[in-house]
Amino acid sequence: MSNKCKSLSPISLYVHIPFCKKKCNFCDFNAYEGIEEMVDDYERAIIKELQLWSPTLESKEVISIFIGGGTPSRIPAANLKNLIKIIEESTNLNKSAEITAEINPDDIPDWDINDLQNSGINRLSIGIQSFIDTELDLLDRQYTGTFAENQIQYLQSHGFKNINLDLMFGLVNHTMGNWKHSLSKAIDLEPAHLSCYSLGVEEGTLLNYRIEKGELPHPDDDLAAEQYEYSIKELQNANFIHYEISNWAKNGHQSVHNSAYWDMSEYLGIGAGAHSFLSNKRFSNVKNPREYINIMNDMQANGNQEIKMKQVVDGQDVSKNDLLNDSMIFGLRMIEGINIENFKIQHNKDPRIIYKNIIEKNKLNGLLTETDSHIKLTKKGILLSNEVFQNFI
Numbered sequence: 162m163s164n165k166c167k168s169l170s171p172i173s174l175y176v177h178i179p180f181c182k183k184k185c186n187f188c189d190f191n192a193y194e195g196i197e198e199m200v201d202d203y204e205r206a207i208i209k210e211l212q213l214w215s216p217t218l219e220s221k222e223v224i225s226i227f228i229g230g231g232t233p234s235r236i237p238a239a240n241l242k243n244l245i246k247i248i249e250e251s252t253n254l255n256k257s258a259e260i261t262a263e264i265n266p267d268d269i270p271d272w273d274i275n276d277l278q279n280s281g282i283n284r285l286s287i288g289i290q291s292f293i294d295t296e297l298d299l300l301d302r303q304y305t306g307t308f309a310e311n312q313i314q315y316l317q318s319h320g321f322k323n324i325n326l327d328l329m330f331g332l333v334n335h336t337m338g339n340w341k342h343s344l345s346k347a348i349d350l351e352p353a354h355l356s357c358y359s360l361g362v363e364e365g366t367l368l369n370y371r372i373e374k375g376e377l378p379h380p381d382d383d384l385a386a387e388q389y390e391y392s393i394k395e396l397q398n399a400n401f402i403h404y405e406i407s408n409w410a411k412n413g414h415q416s417v418h419n420s421a422y423w424d425m426s427e428y429l430g431i432g433a434g435a436h437s438f439l440s441n442k443r444f445s446n447v448k449n450p451r452e453y454i455n456i457m458n459d460m461q462a463n464g465n466q467e468i469k470m471k472q473v474v475d476g477q478d479v480s481k482n483d484l485l486n487d488s489m490i491f492g493l494r495m496i497e498g499i500n501i502e503n504f505k506i507q508h509n510k511d512p513r514i515i516y517k518n519i520i521e522k523n524k525l526n527g528l529l530t531e532t533d534s535h536i537k538l539t540k541k542g543i544l545l546s547n548e549v550f551q552n553f554i
């Protein structure tokens with residue numbers, strides 16, 4: 162698509178691939194094992210959906226694409242290459258757009274490295290979670306720590322330097338020693354970006370069921386807090402920039418795509434269960450992949466967005482208040498905090514005035530601090546961020 166005369170507004174594109182080799186016991190994402198027979202239909206459906214959004218995308222410039230899941234590496238790299246080519250042809254894709262694919266270590270040997278190198282993907286996000294075999298077993302992951310390490314090195318040796326590694330702390334039966342091992346292994350591999358999350362025990366997951374039944378202990382929250390504090394120091398020593406509560410990057414490698422979520426920019430989600438934020442409206446597609454495919458198949462060849470809006474998505478306008486609150490919560494997730502001038506431009510309101518009482522209370526408690534240009538979490542506030550965010554809900 163070429164639209165050089167008009168001024169284009171930036172948008173990020175998310176594409177959801179719901180296939181997984183095995184459903185991990187902690188995972189509550191919209192991801193499924195054993196539905197590979199749907200792959201071809203699903204790929205056709207996401208391309209149809211993309212075409213349906215063409216009129217909307219005409220006035221936008223795609224600044225990032227994130228192919229997530231699920232596990233995008235469950236489908237061949239050649240198919241992802243084709244998908245990116247179609248996106249390139251049907252949208253105003255910025256030439257330097259960040260294009261990320263989420264992958265699992267155990268899928269890498271099945272991927273054609275040449276296809277991957279020519280796919281347009283310029284960033285890989287690898288779900289490692291741990292380098293300790295017993296922990297990987299407990300999480301139902303399908304590889305060993307050494308295997309994961311070898312696969313990362315294999316990708317790096319084939320030119321993929323812009324790599325994110327996902328790690329989890331606060332695991333069931335976790336120890337400080339094991340976390341130190343996983344974190345230092347990750348640092349030694351020299352990724353450009355690290356995401357370190359605390360394990361959440363989500364309702365409806367097998368892990369939650371086993372904990373509720375007493376088969377496994379609850380994760381230790383105090384240990385998780387210690388592990389997080391340790392990570393902040395250790396990653397600083399390794400020259401990573403802590404730019405978001407759970408994310409660290411080498412200089413210049415902060416994620417463009419995720420930053421769009423945190424600074425409340427527009428994003429469009431394609432695929433089963435994908436979420437969007439467009440024109441101050443939040444909506445998400447139907448979650449079930451088969452239902453999603455059927456609806457897309459039923460669309461008339463010339464596709465009508467209104468039909469799509471009614472059949473595929475479930476959405477709601479975001480009230481002005483919610484928009485302000487979300488801006489505060491997402492903005493405070495960024496370590497540099499909320500840029501007061503940007504907030505005023507975005508909302509025509511001064512956050513220091515509308516949230517005066519909340520800001521003062523949290524400043525008194527040592528959780529927030531304010532400069533001329535920013536409102537941000539203090540070191541203590543970063544550790545107790547959920548407590549701060551509650552104030553804006």
Ligand code: SF4
Pocket residue numbers: 180181182183184185188189190192230231232265288
């Ligand atoms: S591979 Fe990822 S998306 Fe799939 S079940 Fe495991 S954690 Fe969830």
